[in-house]
Amino acid sequence: MTGKAFDHLKTLVVDDNPHMRELLRSLLNALGIRQVFEAADGSAAFTRLCAESPDFVLTDLSMAPMDGIEFTRLVRASTEAPNPYVPIVMVTGHTERRLIEMARDAGVTEIIAKPITVTSLFSRIAEIVERPRAFVRADAFFGPDRRRRSKSEFGGPWRRHDDNADIEMR
Amino acid sequence: MQTNAPHSKTLRNGTEVIAASSYPPVLPQEEIGAFIARLKSEDAQISAKEVMASSRATIRTAVDGYVRLLDDAARQDDVAAIFAQAHELRGLGELAGIGVVGRMANGLCQYLDALDGKAPDSATVRLHVEAIERVVRGQDHGAIAAVVAEELTALVIRKLGEAHALGLPG
Numbered sequence: 200m201t202g203k204a205f206d207h208l209k210t211l212v213v214d215d216n217p218h219m220r221e222l223l224r225s226l227l228n229a230l231g232i233r234q235v236f237e238a239a240d241g242s243a244a245f246t247r248l249c250a251e252s253p254d255f256v257l258t259d260l261s262m263a264p265m266d267g268i269e270f271t272r273l274v275r276a277s278t279e280a281p282n283p284y285v286p287i288v289m290v291t292g293h294t295e296r297r298l299i300e301m302a303r304d305a306g307v308t309e310i311i312a313k314p315i316t317v318t319s320l321f322s323r324i325a326e327i328v329e330r331p332r333a334f335v336r337a338d339a340f341f342g343p344d345r346r347r348r349s350k351s352e353f354g355g356p357w358r359r360h361d362d363n364a365d366i367e368m369r
Numbered sequence: 370m371q372t373n374a375p376h377s378k379t380l381r382n383g384t385e386v387i388a389a390s391s392y393p394p395v396l397p398q399e400e401i402g403a404f405i406a407r408l409k410s411e412d413a414q415i416s417a418k419e420v421m422a423s424s425r426a427t428i429r430t431a432v433d434g435y436v437r438l439l440d441d442a443a444r445q446d447d448v449a450a451i452f453a454q455a456h457e458l459r460g461l462g463e464l465a466g467i468g469v470v471g472r473m474a475n476g477l478c479q480y481l482d483a484l485d486g487k488a489p490d491s492a493t494v495r496l497h498v499e500a501i502e503r504v505v506r507g508q509d510h511g512a513i514a515a516v517v518a519e520e521l522t523a524l525v526i527r528k529l530g531e532a533h534a535l536g537l538p539g
Contacts, residue, residue, distance in 0.1 A: 205404060208396065216457060218431050222424050222464065229416035231407055254395045261456060284392035292460035294475070295482050314463030314471055317417040321408050328396055328404060331389035344386065 209234040209251055213244040213258035213267065214290070219315075223257055223290070226320055241270025248274065252281040255327055260291035260302060267291070268298075268305045275306040275341045283341070284334055286327040290315060306342025308332060421464070429465040432458060436470075436505050443498045451494060452481045458501065469514045473501050473521055480525040484532060493528050497521055 210232055212223045217239075224235045236251050238244035240262040248256065256274075258267040265273075271287050274280050289302050292313040302310060309323045332343035376388035396404055407413055435457045442450035455474040462471025477497040481489055500517050503509040509517060 205396075205400070205407070216460070218424070218428050218461065222420070222428070225420040225424065226417050229420050230413055261453075282393060284387075286395060292456055292475070292478075294479070313460035314468070315460075317414065317421060321413075321417070325405055325408055328401055331392075331394060333389055334387040334392070336385040336387065338383070 205231045206233055208232050209236065209253040211236045211238065211244060211247055211251065211253040211256045211258075213238045213241065213256065213262070213270065215239045215259060215262040219259065219290075222315070223320075226317065230321070230324070241265030241267060241273070244270050245273050245277075245280075248285070249279055249281060253285065255286040255288065255324070257288050257290055260289055260293050260298060268301050268307075271302070271305040271307050271342075286331070288323050288327065290320075303345065304340065304342075306340070308343045424464065425466050428461050429467075432461050432465045432467070432470065433505060435461070436502055439498055440502065443494055446491065448481060448489060451498075452478060455481070455497075467504055469510075469518050470501050470504050472518050473497055473504070476518070476522050476525050480529065483529050487532065490528050493524055496524065 210227055212220050212227070212235055214220045214223070220237050220239075224237065227235050234251075234253075236247050236253060238247045241258070242265040244256070244258065245265075247253075258270060260267040262270075267289055271289070274285060274287065275283050277283075286308040287306070288309045288311060289307045290311045290313060291298075291302070293299070294312060299310060308327060311319050311323055334342065335344045376391045377385055379385050394401075435454050439451065439454035439458065442454055455477040458474035459471050459478055462468055462474060474497075477494065480493065480497075500509070500514075500521060503517075504514050
């Protein structure tokens with residue numbers, strides 16, 4: 200097992216179903232990730248996140264009293280969050296379009312549809328590690344850029360009103 | 370609020386785009402290659418698949434419990450509880466080795482969600498619950514269970530069509 204190098208990697212697993220938490224913990228352990236913190240809802244998760252500052256988060260959507268969407272909004276907006284850019288992977292059985300859009304608009308980084316598979320989990324973890332996303336801060340949104348890749352050679356079509364806007368670089 | 374991150378740009382409309390290099394990475398650059406190699410290694414894949422296999426019996430027991438709760442909820446016409454139990458089953462069915470239960474439960478969730486709070490057709494709910502129970506008890510399996518799942522999907526489509534024809538918001 201070659202996981203020793205990743206002993207410092209910290210993750211937070213948020214799910215109200217103890218079986219899912221246990222399964223995700225065990226799968227992360229199989230990757231060599233030993234520091235796996237758990238919470239059963241968004242409120243407890245935020246407390247845990249502030250205390251442990253995980254490197255990434257796996258969260259369910261439907262939980263009470265605070266669901267995964269509200270938790271994500273809190274992480275992105277709160278001044279108490281240790282890292283508002285932390286990757287948040289939503290693991291959800293909800294396939295309803297409006298809920299997926301709400302999750303995206305709250306600032307979720309990746310979404311995995313249940314039933315979870317080894318391939319789906321590992322590929323999303325690889326994505327957040329290998330290809331971290333730029334973040335966008337606008338009037339009503341703070342979260343990962345929905346455009347995963349920007350191609351400098353892209354010649355159009357230009358659909359966004361700000362695609363040709365001048366930019367101020369820092 | 371502007372972040373003034375070192376690698377960011379501000380579009381003319383005020384939207385700030387913050388480069389990934391401005392915030393803490395999940396892993397330091399020098400560890401990413403080893404982590405991805407670990408993630409893609411045969412060792413990790415085998416360990417993860419062993420985790421999935423060893424979880425199956427425990428999750429199967431949990432599924433039995435959720436099916437009992439689903440039956441209770443259906444007998445009481447408690448739509449919120451029916452959705453909650455079916456939602457658990459759509460996430461866990463496949464992990465318990467009975468994917469057809471997950472598909473049937475997912476169909477029930479989609480039916481209830483599409484009704485947007487309107488009362489469901491009780492016979493449609495009952496047929497889903499009974500089909501799930503028959504699979505869990507081992508009375509239906511294989512091709513028969515698959516055909517029942519397909520018929521339930523067709524039933525949901527037909528019932529939603531009828532509901533929309535009666536003026537349900539789309």
